[in-house]
Amino acid sequence: MNLDVRSLRTFSRLAHSGAEKAAGSLTTLAGIDTYVNVTKVELGTKSDVENEFAERDLVSVHIGFSGGLDGHTVLAFSPESAERLVDALMPGIDATDAEGELAESSLKEVANIMLGGFIDGWADYLDTTVDITTPTYVDDENDGPLDHVDAEGFENGGDDEHVLVFRNQLEAADNAIEFDLYMVPTASSIETIVEASGEDGALPVESFAAFSEMINDGANQASEDITAMTGIDTTVEVSRLSFVPIEGVPMSLTDAVRRGVVLEFSGTPSGYIAILFDEPSAENIASSLLPGMEGDEAMRQSAIQEIGNITTSGFLDGWANALETTIDISPPKHVHDIGSAIIDPLATDLAQSQEYAFLIDSTIRTDDDEFTCDIYALPDETELRKALKQLSPVA
Amino acid sequence: MQVYTTDTPAARSGRIKVGIADYAISGDESTLTTSGLGSCIGVALYDPETRVSGLAHAMLPEADGGGEPAKFVDTGIELLLSEMRAAGADIDRVVAKIAGGSTMFDFTSADGDGSIGDRNVAATRATLDGFGIDVVAEDVGGSHGRSLELDSETGDLRVRSAKSGNHVL
Numbered sequence: 001m002n003l004d005v006r007s008l009r010t011f012s013r014l015a016h017s018g019a020e021k022a023a024g025s026l027t028t029l030a031g032i033d034t035y036v037n038v039t040k041v042e043l044g045t046k047s048d049v050e051n052e053f054a055e056r057d058l059v060s061v062h063i064g065f066s067g068g069l070d071g072h073t074v075l076a077f078s079p080e081s082a083e084r085l086v087d088a089l090m091p092g093i094d095a096t097d098a099e100g101e102l103a104e105s106s107l108k109e110v111a112n113i114m115l116g117g118f119i120d121g122w123a124d125y126l127d128t129t130v131d132i133t134t135p136t137y138v139d140d141e142n143d144g145p146l147d148h149v150d151a152e153g154f155e156n157g158g159d160d161e162h163v164l165v166f167r168n169q170l171e172a173a174d175n176a177i178e179f180d181l182y183m184v185p186t187a188s189s190i191e192t193i194v195e196a197s198g199e200d201g202a203l204p205v206e207s208f209a210a211f212s213e214m215i216n217d218g219a220n221q222a223s224e225d226i227t228a229m230t231g232i233d234t235t236v237e238v239s240r241l242s243f244v245p246i247e248g249v250p251m252s253l254t255d256a257v258r259r260g261v262v263l264e265f266s267g268t269p270s271g272y273i274a275i276l277f278d279e280p281s282a283e284n285i286a287s288s289l290l291p292g293m294e295g296d297e298a299m300r301q302s303a304i305q306e307i308g309n310i311t312t313s314g315f316l317d318g319w320a321n322a323l324e325t326t327i328d329i330s331p332p333k334h335v336h337d338i339g340s341a342i343i344d345p346l347a348t349d350l351a352q353s354q355e356y357a358f359l360i361d362s363t364i365r366t367d368d369d370e371f372t373c374d375i376y377a378l379p380d381e382t383e384l385r386k387a388l389k390q391l392s393p394v395a
Numbered sequence: 396m397q398v399y400t401t402d403t404p405a406a407r408s409g410r411i412k413v414g415i416a417d418y419a420i421s422g423d424e425s426t427l428t429t430s431g432l433g434s435c436i437g438v439a440l441y442d443p444e445t446r447v448s449g450l451a452h453a454m455l456p457e458a459d460g461g462g463e464p465a466k467f468v469d470t471g472i473e474l475l476l477s478e479m480r481a482a483g484a485d486i487d488r489v490v491a492k493i494a495g496g497s498t499m500f501d502f503t504s505a506d507g508d509g510s511i512g513d514r515n516v517a518a519t520r521a522t523l524d525g526f527g528i529d530v531v532a533e534d535v536g537g538s539h540g541r542s543l544e545l546d547s548e549t550g551d552l553r554v555r556s557a558k559s560g561n562h563v564l
Contacts, residue, residue: 019409033410033411035412035414037414135540136402246454247414247415247416247417247454247463247466248415250415250431250433251414251415251431253429253431254430255430255542255555257557262500264500264502333500335499336557336558337433337499337539337540337543337556337557337558338430338540338541338555338556338557339431340430340431340433340540341430341431341432341433341499341539341540341541341542341557342433342499342540343431343433344431344433344434344435344540345433345434345497345498345499345500345502345511345512346500347454348433348434348435348454348455348511349434349502349511350465351454351455352455352511355461355462
């Protein structure tokens, strides 16, 4: 199977307009202004997706679809968001007590309407009909969220096989309710959509999968390097490759204040990387690098810069090896600002020549929540495609 | 976010979120908000008589034929004005407050014609000037990020930044 940028754009557009329909139905149904924040086409493994659900204790409603397209859609909420939504729909119902069943059925009803609207958009585009199954409610005490997707995934394989996931982040205007709308089509359905959008310079999906593995390796190396430097055990919580409209890149971050570094890398590919910590994490990591010292602001800055440097080279060195190229890294620039505003100039610079971006984001964290480190890499799209060609099995 | 459509859901909660490469208008007491302006520019327009207001969040100075019009300063402002006019605003009365357009990093690509932030500010002034709209207040440039809230009732534009705190334009 081949994927190209044009079909990724089609996917992205369909997912976005489907999500807008879904948001619109919630606005009508519950009177809650709902917006589609970001639409991402993600390539990850089934276990990545499952880990994310487990990590965030997500409550979800699943609906299968079949006919002109086959696969699964999932509407996922944090337990708090689910509770607030139920409260908005049925004021006075306590979602946590014995009346939980009522809460469950109202979430199922919401999912039915929203996911139905979402799938309709895809069916219209393909000029086909798609039937949806009755909703299933899944909480963290039940099976894994993607259990139903077994043998319907991207490569029909096990946990390490790649799946193409369409993820839409939606939120209510007052930020109180946030949820994700996932869609996981089967491999043959992806092919159907790719064919409908016409291939143009397509790359075998294996290249994307190989690149995604390279990102995982880079994140693991960065995590090891951080551990070696700080003496604190860290693990890679999530690491993924997604395809997003360029304006969606800064919107993936909130306006919470972050501290970290931004670097420019050049080679094949060139692009930008940002290593960001929330404020408590930055504080903790700086103290672990300056043990027993009352470091002043300048010392803390240089500690953050140092960790940014180490993390970046750990993250990117593997790429250079796999791609048999050299990637040069600029000196790290210290940043301490609104998270989305830090990423905004990076995305804007690329926006001069591209409408969509491949966004790589990884999260490294300590087991005890002492710190969390987010890595965002934004390679130049054309150069990344060149690099991906080198990873093609037939190249 | 209105990346592919320009339908603005009816406001019920009093806050309308403007995404990046996006704009929205309000004819009532809603607050229009947008966050994460780095090199991007926020353009707040207000007709004091009808209290029709609008907020745009643009990424790049000029449309070059492709892409969503709301992504660019020139086409974004034009669109915003035409929606405000349709909602009853009189362009002769409309005033502007602008914020954003900072230069946070010295990228190698910025050689020559200035940073994107600076070019966004210049394009905003030129476009507004072309419509005969005065910029009555501004908080532009520098090297820090900003988030905005436009109060449609009063035309006040609240600017939040991590470094210099909050202030009202």
